[in-house]
Amino acid sequence: MQQKKGGRAMAVRILFQPSGRRIKVRQRETVLETIRQNGLEIRAVCGGHGTCGKCKVRVHIKGRPMQNLIREGAVNPLTWNEKKCLTLQERQKNFRLACCLELYQDATVEIPAESRTEQGVIVERGRRARFLLNPRVQSVCVTMSPPSLEDFRSDEERLCEAVACETGRMKEKTCCRYGLLLRLPALLRKCRWRVQAVFLSSGEATEIIDAGPVPETENPELYGMAVDLGTTTIAASLADLSTGRVLARCSCMNGQICCGDDVVSRISHVMMHSDGLRQLADLVRQDIGRLAGDLAEKAGIRAERIYEMIVAGNTVMEHLFLGLDPERIGKSPFVSVLRRPVTLPAGQLGLKVPQFGDVSCLPIEAGFVGADNVAVLLAERLDQQPVRTMVIDIGTNGEIDYGDAEGIWSTSCATGPALEGAEISCGMRAAPGAIERVRIDAATGLPFCRVIGGGKPKGICGSGIIDVIAEFVRCGLIGPDGTFRKETDSPRLRPAGRHSREFVLATAEESGTGKELVITQKDVRAVQLAKGALYAGAVLLIRAGGGKAPERILLAGAFGSYIDKENACRIRMFPLCPGAVIESIGNAASEGALAALFDRDLRDKAGELSRQIRFVEAASQTDFQRLFFEGTMFPDHSKEK
Amino acid sequence: MQQKKGGRAMAVRILFQPSGRRIKVRQRETVLETIRQNGLEIRAVCGGHGTCGKCKVRVHIKGRPMQNLIREGAVNPLTWNEKKCLTLQERQKNFRLACCLELYQDATVEIPAESRTEQGVIVERGRRARFLLNPRVQSVCVTMSPPSLEDFRSDEERLCEAVACETGRMKEKTCCRYGLLLRLPALLRKCRWRVQAVFLSSGEATEIIDAGPVPETENPELYGMAVDLGTTTIAASLADLSTGRVLARCSCMNGQICCGDDVVSRISHVMMHSDGLRQLADLVRQDIGRLAGDLAEKAGIRAERIYEMIVAGNTVMEHLFLGLDPERIGKSPFVSVLRRPVTLPAGQLGLKVPQFGDVSCLPIEAGFVGADNVAVLLAERLDQQPVRTMVIDIGTNGEIDYGDAEGIWSTSCATGPALEGAEISCGMRAAPGAIERVRIDAATGLPFCRVIGGGKPKGICGSGIIDVIAEFVRCGLIGPDGTFRKETDSPRLRPAGRHSREFVLATAEESGTGKELVITQKDVRAVQLAKGALYAGAVLLIRAGGGKAPERILLAGAFGSYIDKENACRIRMFPLCPGAVIESIGNAASEGALAALFDRDLRDKAGELSRQIRFVEAASQTDFQRLFFEGTMFPDHSKEK
Ligand code: FES
Ligand code: FES
Structure with missing residues (x-):
């Protein structure tokens, strides 16, 4: 056992249970920090501020009670937050909050089941609309004549001209990606001047990103990945870009959960830690990297044949994924760093997949309304609906879109978790x-x-x-x-x-x-606040859109799939719309990302869409208070009885 | 002293003189390899093949003669090449070839002056033509309104729209580079929504690459660097992109010299070593990085304000700089990997300068005729000359261009070194x-x-x-x-x-x-071979261009500046052209690279130029042998006397 002596802390080791991992503590580190640093799982809904009380752990040092441990200097004294969050019983059982706890002696720390993060459940019940198959990534097989004294074109020209000739695309606007140039000479000769070239087309420009032996089967092996980047769950789909088929789906917990359950606590994690942004970016990129590997394995394909990844997440998640500072998304007037769609070679984000292709983030709508919502609109093609349609996506934030071919209005309401x-x-x-x-x-x-x-x-x-x-x-x-x-x-x-x-x-x-x-x-009140916000948002949105009641209400996301629609109407979650059809549309964000993967024009459409949407800042409308209050009320069924 | 015992080599240390550096030898490494690995200087013209005899070093181990050292196993026995290259006297003085020598005991190795590479001399006598100042990098100062509830545009939109508005460029085609996005939110707020934005323009597109506080003086601090990447010497110039002034010039030895003096031995270095390409790329990139620092210091500017670098080198040097395999440039039919101009963010090449901007390589003409030649043509605007002009650039290869506004013909001749x-x-x-x-x-x-x-x-x-x-x-x-x-x-x-x-x-x-x-x-013969090649190339070029004798002959490069033009004519280095004006134009490649830096349209012109040039493969012409032989002859001045 090692003790703090003369101010100089010796190495302290913690044995974590039930994982059985033994970890050395760095100086002046809370147990929560140790847990996070080492990839163990714990709930920390408030992001380590000692307010949510979810990060309870139990300390064991030779069976001694907490008071003695505190007196002996083995642990720090209870904080004010701990006294508030822990019951007397819990305190007697040596429970502490991991985010408030510092250990100065070797100890065993038990993370009880209720403090551990569980694997989420995700709906996989998409009803995919038919999309034109027109992917950004395509391939062509070409045969080149080998160099000779009469034809001393460079390797790059030879390949570009062959591809342009075969596809009918412009020769002058065809080029090779730098990464391919590095491999090109050996590759062309190994393949004896007959290769399959994989290229990206955008407008008139063609960029060849990969080349290799002509595949033996008809299958060109071009794959893409669509990622629905949620605050809690990351869902990824692997699609065959040449057939439009979805080959595999995987999901995992968003690893950032160890730094806070919701976007607000993640933003505060970034603000409180000098390398918090890098840390959160790394976590989510690692998750996505793992998902890519899992998908490839599940579908039995080679991961390097994944040439494109489309990511749709809420504004904060997209910022964290891109490593952009999310600080100002969290407070009025909710300004993001970026709104436009962005496409980068995966390597620039430190991702290994796609190895030779790009990662695209769908455009962000405004402030808190993110690309996941744009993806939902893409999936449902709200801009083409003949009848007024309302799409409600309830997460920690409620996002509501409303409109039809005539126009789209959108708002975000703080429903709380x-x-x-x-x-x-x-x-x-x-x-x-x-x-x-x-x-x-x-x-x-x-x-x-x-x-x-x-x-x-x-x-x-x-x-x-x-x-x-x-x-x-x-x-x-x-x-x-x-x-x-x-x-x-x-x-x-x-x-x-x-x-x-x-x-x-x-x-x-x-x-x-x-x-x-x-x-x-208090729980009833929390639901009332949520539904009040949702109700006010929806009413204001309908009003902004000209007052036409929606004929269809689409519920997106896992929550939308699970709730009992009748009960939702009974407690007046949404404005009562006589005759409106209520439908669950499942993980529409994933479907929208897939759609953008299959049809490159739809991706441009996403940019357009995100600009066309009229965003209604509900909370700043004069009527909001009244509507919100109205929305918190329940219908009085007792009288009906 | 440590000896090889039981097959296991102990660490051997060499003290190098006159540098005084003490270096540990890795197992099975020649002394040349040790020298290279540790950045010491030595001549190795043949690239370490034991054929040039330039890498002589002297071995001292306790004053013992070489025979004894060999007998005791302190060094390896003399190789066949050493017996050929070293005189008996040299051998008696313990001279060896570094590339053939292996040491198994601690020793002192003297690198004599004649084996060391010396600092080259470079002509700095450009006569710069007047170019339009129209750089790719520009800047503008903009003031944005801060975000509010009515104006919740993202940071990127706010900046892009302000820049587009101020410059009159298209808003939809204005974007921020990813690297800038990472810094943008903090930066805009620190500068209180008033910044100087640095942007690249190409066609209708505008890419903002940097932003910062509005400079206090009139000087926008936009700098660019032009690099003449020679096989022997790297010459770099720092230019103020807002005034067109050259602020500083620096040059250094090309660090690749330790892997061979000429391009052929560098190519063979790449072929013989598994990481030879990476090694050569690193060497030249390090040199250029150092030059960037030197230039910034010399001119008293901040290196991060260098936003662009233009590199013009021969085909092999550009390939090595870009990390592209040069193997096939060296043998018929002389095929390069790339011919087109290429522009990359400097970070992709592992360069630190330009930190926020791009590195561009000028386009390669064909095979051995490189971008340095294109740069010369740019500097002289051969495509606008009213009279037939011949540009001769003699290096290890002779490059000859010939033409005027009607057309340009070009050839390369193996003059040898x-x-x-x-x-x-x-x-x-x-x-x-x-x-x-x-x-x-x-x-x-x-x-x-x-x-x-x-x-x-x-x-x-x-x-x-x-x-x-x-x-x-x-x-x-x-x-x-x-x-x-x-x-x-x-x-x-x-x-x-x-x-x-x-x-x-x-x-x-x-x-x-x-x-x-x-x-x-043999020396006379070497010059005869060189002038024969040059003569034959020039005659064939004139013939290809319609037979008009050139009215001006321009000699480019350091060599062109130094030679006595009369003597060159006397030994008939070039076809005799009665009345032709012979002029030295100095380091025209550098001037061409600078010109491309100052005028972005000229850069597009370079691409065009490189495609317009008609390359004449001299050696494959039927008449070549006869002309070559004719060219080796000297005029018979003895008879004139
Ligand atoms: S109390 Fe919320 S994380 Fe510890
Ligand atoms: S003999 Fe040429 S390098 Fe040693």
Whole structure:
């Protein structure tokens, strides 16, 4: 055991459980920092500010109680935040917050299951529209005459002219990428002047990016990758650019989660750490690199034949991926560094895939409304719809688009993470163990829950929250203003504190954590705030677009696929639109990115689209307050009964 | 002292003299390799093949003679090449060839002066034509309105639109370079929305590459660098792009010299070493990087304000600089990898300057005729000349251009390095100690020499060779076929071998090396071969161009500036053109590169020019042999006397 002696800290080692990894602590580092530095998983929703209380860990040093450890100088004293976030019981069990904890002696640190980040669930239920197959990456097989005394053209000219001749493209505007030049002489001779050339076309220009032996089969082996870069989950698809088929899909947790659950805490991570931006960029690039490898393996193709990658993410995620400072996206007036689409050789971002091709980020709409939304619009071709259509994408931010061939309006509303299960006392992501459906028996007042993956519930996810609130409304457990009624007699409704009440969704015995799962008044309020923002945004958007009620409402994203649409209408998540068809469109951002991969003109369209969209800054409208408040209210079903 | 024991070599250290550096030898490494690896200077004209005999070094191990050292296993035995290249005397003095020598014991290795590479002399006597000042790099100062709730454009849009508005360039075609985006948000705010933007314009497109505080003076601080990338010497100029003034010039030895003196040995270095290409590319890039720093310091500017670099070199040098395989440039049909001009961000070549801008290589003409020649044509605007003009650039290769506004013809002739002083028994580069002018007194037959830098002569350089041969001709010491006449009575002419004769230019006492400086029959032959090639090339070029005799002959390069033009005519270096004006135009390649820096349209012109030039493959013409032979002959001045 090593101790701080005379001010000079000796090396301290932590054994992490259950991973079993033994890690040396760097000086003046919190345990959260050690965990992050070494790629271990832990929840840190607030980004390490000691406010979310999610990063609980348990400290074991020779079975000694915390007070003794603090007295002996083995750990730092409890911080004010820890006293607030940890129950007395937890403190007695040596629980601490990883982000507030410093260790000065060798210790074992247990990261309990509830503090670990779980693998998310992602919907894979795209209904792809038919797109023209017109990819930016194409190939052609050419035969060149070998050099002679009469024909001493350079290798590059020889290849460019052969490609231009074969494709009918302009000879003067055909060139080879520098990276290919480095390999060209050996390659042309090895292939005996007969090669398959892979090229990018944009406008009249042709850039040859790769060349190699003519493939033996008909398959030109041209692949592309579409990435839906979410704050929580990264979903990637591998597509065959010559057939338009999707060959494989993979997804993973966004590795940045260890630096904060939502974009706001990631931005603050960048602001608080001198190399925070680089760190976050590295994390997400590593994830994407791994996904590329996984996809190639899954589809049985060579990763170097992936020639293009299209990334669609929200504004902050695209900035972090590109290594651009996201600081000002997070505060009014929500200014991003970049809005335009950007295309770079993958190597410039330190990516290995595509090895010979480019990475493109779809254009950002405005401020918080990102390229993922543009991708959704691309997938649904909102600009070609004959009827007024509203697209609602609920994540940590709600993004709403509204329009048709006549015009598109768009807004973003700060729904907060409640609808994703975060900031709800027993909330969790849509992962195994989460309650996804709730039904309350109006007669007995008892709840029935459906749990993802079956078994006992560990928490509640977004769709479960909608359900439980809708059931509260239906059964009259809460009034129009969202307050738990006193006069109901559900056995699960009980007082909490002096003025408040709460609903026990699962008792300690019923739950998978051994603790009660409770919906508090504060949880109901969180949902009210979210739906109020959504409602106000939608109303203002319809108003900006001329007041025509939407005939179709499309729900995008995982959340849209999971929620019970009837319940969503019951709690008036969206403005009531009589006769409107509500549809889930799945991971439309992924579909939009794929569409841009298959049709290069659509990509230009994305740029156009992003400029055409009229962005409505909802919060700055005079009516917003009133509408927001109106939106927080529930319909009074009790009276209907 | 450490010895090879049981097959396992222990670390061997060499103390190099006169540099005094002590270097550890890697296993199975020749002394030449050790010297190269550690950046010491040594001549290795043949590139380390043991054939040129220039890499002589002297081995000292406790004063022991070589035979003993070999017997004791301290060094490897003499190779066959060493036995050929080293005199008995040299061998007795422990001389070896560095490229053949391996040491197994600690030793002192002396690199004698004649084996060291000397600093070259470069002409700095450009007579710059007036060029339109129309650089690719420009700047503008713009003021933006800060973001607000009404104006939430991204930082990039804000800057691009301000620049487009101020310059009148197209808004849609204005963008920021990725590297600038990384710095942009902090920068705009630090400068309070008022910046100087540096941009590149090409066609309708505008790319903003840098931005910073508005300069306090009128000077926008935009600089460019022009590099004449020679096989032996690299000459660089720093220019102010806003005034067209040249601020500083620097030159240095091409560091690749340690891997061979001429392009042929450099190509073979690439072929013989697995990482030879990378090594040569690194060497020249390091040299250029150092020159950039020197220039900035000399001119008192900040190196990061150098936004552009234009490189003009021969085909092999440009390939090596770009890291492209030069192998096939060296053999018929002389095919290069690339001919077109190429522009890359400097970072892609691992260069630090220009930090924010580009490096451009001028286009290559064909095979051996490189961008340096294109630069010469640019400088002289041969395509606008009203009268037939011939430009002769003599280096290791002779490059001849011929034409006027009606057309340009060009050829390359293998003059060999004789005219540069190499491959002449006492030849050396035009460096201090070299004989640059020779006069032979017809009466006494005694030579008078002028030495660069004064003092005793150490060898003879190109212009001296021309002089001495012209004097032989004038004094009738050699006949029309170049053979030393027997009947002359110069005291310096003496028999050599059974059938040959030689001329003693400096006796052992007169010379600075303590050895005689002798012009042998073989030396005369070398000059004959060179002038034969030049003559045949020029005649064939004139013929290809319609037979009009040139009215002006321009001699480019250092050699052209130094030679005595009358003597060159006397030995019939060029076809005799009655009435033609012969002019030296100095380092025209540098001037051409500068011109391209000042006028971006001229750069496009270079591409055009390189395509317009009709390249004449002289050696493949049926008449070549006869003309070549005719060209080797001297006029018979003895008869005129
Ligand atoms: S409390 Fe949020 S990370 Fe520690
Ligand atoms: S003999 Fe030419 S380098 Fe050694």
